[in-house]
Amino acid sequence: MKRTVLITGAFAGIGKATALLLAAKGYNVFGAARRVDRMEELKELGIKPVALDLANDESLIDAVNHIMKEVGHIDVLINNTGFGSYGAIEDVNIDDARYQLEVNVMGAMRLAQLVLPQMRENGQGKIINISSVGGKVAMPMGGWYHASKFALEALSDSMRMEVKPFGIDVIVVEPGATKSEWGNIAFKSLIKVSGDTPYKELAYKVYNAFEKAASNVSSPETIAPLILKAVTSKRPHTRYAKWDAKFLLVLRRILTDNLMDKLIMGQAK
Helix, strand or coil, X not given: CCCEEEEECCCCHHHHHHHHHHHHCCCEEEEEECCHHHHHHHHHCCCEEEECCCCCHXXXXXXXXXXXXXXXXXXXXXXXXXXXXXXXXXXXXXXXXHHHHHHHHHHHHHHHHHHHHXXXXXXXXXXXXXXXXXXXXXXXXCHHHHHHHHHHHHHHHHHHHHHHHHCEEXXXXXXXXXXXXXXXXXXXHHHHHHCCCCCHHHHHHHHHHHHHHHHHCECHHHHHHHHHHHHHCCCCCCEEECHHHHHHHHHHHHCCHHHHHHHHHHHCC
């Protein structure tokens, strides 16, 4: 029996690359997105589109029920959707901040709530949460985004211990900088939100640092194999990270807060 995977944000970036890789490996892949019309290419390759709005509970319930009705089981949930709405914490509209947390955290955890009963009944399953190096290291102008990823990491740790006795693995994947629509959204919101406020000098420095780093980011296709390892391993690690992310994560562990602040701010020139 084919194992069934539900992956959110499957229309582009890491989600698309992972959906394609898993489908090629013989998995029954449901790719979720708010706009299924953006997934015609994936549909032609055997991936089944599912309409899903992570900020709408009815949409989440309908998506899971649709898959359960069609195949009867969800063996792997990959919470991949996430976006970064950048700007100084003081400047970001509080409704926009709430929406970011709703999508990046609450939507992911609500999906976990919906798939866990069936996973427990089957005595197996995997929930893979795509976090970020930004779930361990916070940068200026990204406070609300980092809050969402720090929260996702903590919830993953708690849930991992809760569901392990039922044969369910909870795994975190921490990509470094990756080429995707995420960067365009973050760049645009940064200048729109803080480009003409008391934080504008720092906003433009961070923006320029982003632009300089853009040519050195990883492709989504380099992250998908990490997720495949998490899916296929009988004894998966609790976390997977690419080498560039690992380097920064090691620095976070060994440096004091003040030294880490200096290192990060030194990049924003």
